Amino acid sequence: MSSSINTRIGYIATVRTQGDTLRVRSTPNGEIVDYLSNGYLTYTTGEAIAAAGRTWVSLGAKQWVASDFLVPAPNANGKAKVIAMRTSTTMSGGLRIYQTHLVDGKNQIIKTVRAVSGRANKQTPSDTAGSQAPLPFGVYTFDKPGSVEFAPGEFGGVWSAVTPTFQTQRSGLGIHYDPSALKQDANTGTAGCFATPTIEERETMSQFIRTYKPTHFVVFEG
Structure with missing residues (x-):
């Protein structure tokens, strides 16, 4: 994309x-x-x-x-990473779109996908546990670089766990696919993680993670 x-x-x-x-x-x-x-x-x-x-x-x-x-940062640069910028563009009744670059170890963009975070009616990033708001801006590390685990239900079959490098009450965060992103129902959006909104983008993200084994995930406000 x-x-x-x-x-x-x-x-x-x-x-x-x-x-x-x-x-x-x-x-x-x-x-x-x-x-x-x-x-x-x-x-x-x-x-x-x-x-x-x-x-x-x-x-x-x-x-x-x-x-x-x-x-x-010596342990972060020269390695693959996922760089997500939150935009002002919305989808599905209020979900803010994150334009997300999949970047290799030479700082070259391999692909760009969209993503969402938090419920559609809760779009202010929060450090509060259980808030169902978008995950806080900052730098995260992949728990298992190159790993895409199976996760059923709202996780859309894929899960790559990430951990904040900063202090926050939020935990259990990861990158997955959101089957509800385009439905505009009670579950539209994520419970607070970061998710691609289509199967095509899910496959692009999953293939990148498996192939390039990114070590860091960055989220910021554009």
Whole structure:
């Protein structure tokens, strides 16, 4: 499937400070909107921008940090990964579409598929356990790179477990296929995991995971 998002693939990075938190700004050198702790794993996207004597990189929509406080994560780069950007486009009564790049170890996009997360009427990402909301933005690791297990029912026959690299109450997360994504019924969307909405996209994702054995899964707001 084709993609409308920026095809420049960034890199997974570790926050490196002297122990202080790293300021996240709404624009390069702009208003502070968040803080990242030393050692936090994040993902850069888009082109770097120079401002106020520093080089700034984007971590997603209205999320900018100074690049000199980031170092490429040695165990994450040079390996296959799944990069998902949440868009403003919706399907099935409100599910936000995640344009998802399947990227090999050379940072080349192999395929692009769509995905959804959370129930249609609960589309604000949440750290709360059992919320049935989309999974939080951030970097995850695949529990078993290359593994696609059988999972019946709402999981659509496939399951690849992922674990957050950050603190959250959410657990039991994974990538699967959502048979309800196009039905617009009480089960439309996922209970909080990440899922492809069609069988074709399920097969594309499953084949990529089995073949390229991605180690990391990244979700961010576009």
